[in-house]
Amino acid sequence: DAKTTQPPSMDCAEGRAANLPCNHSTISGNEYVYWYRQIHSQGPQYIIHGLKNNETNEMASLIITEDRKSSTLILPHATLRDTAVYYCIVRVASGSQGNLIFGKGTKLSVKP
Amino acid sequence: GAGVSQSPSNKVTEKGKDVELRCDPISGHTALYWYRQSLGQGLEFLIYFQGNSAPDKSGLPSDRFSAERTGGSVSTLTIQRTQQEDSAVYLCASSLGAVYSNQPQHFGDGTRLSIL
Numbered sequence: 001d002a003k004t005t006q007p008p009s010m011d012c013a014e015g016r017a018a019n020l021p022c023n024h025s026t027i028s029g030n031e032y033v034y035w036y037r038q039i040h041s042q043g044p045q046y047i048i049h050g051l052k053n054n055e056t057n058e059m060a061s062l063i064i065t066e067d068r069k070s071s072t073l074i075l076p077h078a079t080l081r082d083t084a085v086y087y088c089i090v091r092v093a094s095g096s097q098g099n100l101i102f103g104k105g106t107k108l109s110v111k112p
Numbered sequence: 113g114a115g116v117s118q119s120p121s122n123k124v125t126e127k128g129k130d131v132e133l134r135c136d137p138i139s140g141h142t143a144l145y146w147y148r149q150s151l152g153q154g155l156e157f158l159i160y161f162q163g164n165s166a167p168d169k170s171g172l173p174s175d176r177f178s179a180e181r182t183g184g185s186v187s188t189l190t191i192q193r194t195q196q197e198d199s200a201v202y203l204c205a206s207s208l209g210a211v212y213s214n215q216p217q218h219f220g221d222g223t224r225l226s227i228l
Contacts, residue, residue, distance in 0.1 A: 032214050043203050043219035099157035100217060
């Protein structure tokens with residue numbers, strides 16, 4: 001299974017862009033990168049996913065390096081409600097499994 | 113639209129009792145997953161259902177745990193003879209396609225289970 005490495009915590013000023021890095025140097029060619037976040041007392045919330053091209057949706061942008069060994073999640077204008085733990089996950093793609101393996105993630109604190 | 117719904121949101125029970133947790137997936141989602149999250153820990157995979165295929169039970173921690181999914185929609189997770197180490201938040205997720213479709217999983221807010 002590919003593993004991911006994220007910084008344990010980050011701060012961001014409200015209104016500024018939050019850039020959350022993730023390393024996944026052992027990713028396989030057919031494995032996607034997923035980002036989720038979890039706000040206290042809630043279930044994980046899907047944010048975005050991608051294979052090799054950069055992706056953008058209404059929540060965030062995902063930038064994947066050309067060698068696919070790392071990626072960055074960008075929240076363009078962070079708000080206080082974006083304070084959460086953000087998880088970068090590489091999807092297990094073997095046999096009948098498909099469960100997500102969550103690491104410790106990055107605790108993002110958006111400050112006024 | 114409606115997301116994944118789980119009930120109850122909180123459950124407190126005595127050690128040794130059986131509990132049943134319910135999950136209503138997003139309408140039309142064929143894949144359904146159960147995870148649990150202990151305090152301060154990551155998610156632990158329990159079981160996965162896809163359509164009419166036999167479920168992947170590889171994550172169930174003991175034979176006290178079982179799950180079923182009737183009619184390809186609602187799922188129940190049953191824990192028999194509960195023990196204190198079963199205390200956790202039990203999360204359900206569903207996705208549009210089979211595991212190999214790379215469709216994202218969408219989670220409910222979980223059932224917080226406390227065993228006294």
